Amino acid sequence: MSAATWLERAESVLAGAGKKRGGARRAVLELLQAQTCALSAPEIEAALAAHAGRRASRASIYRVLDELEELRLVQRVEVGQAMARYERVGEGAGHHHHLVCDRCGLLTPFSDPELESAIRRLSTQVPLHVHEHEIVLRGECRDCAG
Amino acid sequence: MSAATWLERAESVLAGAGKKRGGARRAVLELLQAQTCALSAPEIEAALAAHAGRRASRASIYRVLDELEELRLVQRVEVGQAMARYERVGEGAGHHHHLVCDRCGLLTPFSDPELESAIRRLSTQVPLHVHEHEIVLRGECRDCAG
DNA sequence: CTAGGTGCAAACTGTTTGCAACCCT
């Protein structure tokens, strides 16, 4: 009974939360389903505008992302440039973190079991009911380092 | 010959980089020296405006923060709300990471040796010349969780 | 004297909001 894809799970979670369906949300969900790493709202807007027939207004994009974040279907990723990025989370979406190149902005995902267990342990010791965590390594990518 | 405080080290690094002195930068440096955790640019502006005689224009604040970040005297911390925060880094500035309450925005510092060693190891294995790292745990603080 | 530092104001860009129209259910 558990959904095969993130998209399916998302639709069922949304339905369970009493939400109706709509074109804008559908378009955002499908776009996110196809991504392997985080997108910013402007990137989402541009990507949707490119595929005729899957347009969504800026306002709807932000509203949908807010909803999805609240339902913990996407996670907000803060990788700098004063702009938020979003990516899907939960079963079916590979958990990972990010490498950011300070020069060119290249965003690369990575994951590490030891780090995760350290975080898991920490989450129980800290004065906060932890919902999610985020790790960002910054520096220069191979191309920029020369 | 190593400077006792972050402020002193900052001044010497700036001098070494051929920078002249100025009132705005001085004000920002002194303010940062006095902080234990990250401030946003608007917070810095307000804090300086509050203390008569240590005013700095918005533009200068951003320019100074950019400089300091490039010289690795401060680190940009991305804790959400689409707003960057800055805090001093390096010797003399206690290295730490952040807990963020998604409800009230409360920012709390923490540190963990095991986590640091996992990061240190990772930094050598990853396709990026790592300059710095950032770990953020998000959730609900005790007050908000009830 | 000269290059860097600063302030002001305008321009930008990402994000939020008010409101009327729309469409699932």
Next chain:
DNA sequence: AGGGTTGCAAACAGTTTGCACCTAG
């Protein structure tokens, strides 16, 4: 029919930039 959903446009907030003036070295 009714309430969530959407689009548009205006309002916001943080950040950046152009330019003239000031100041440290």
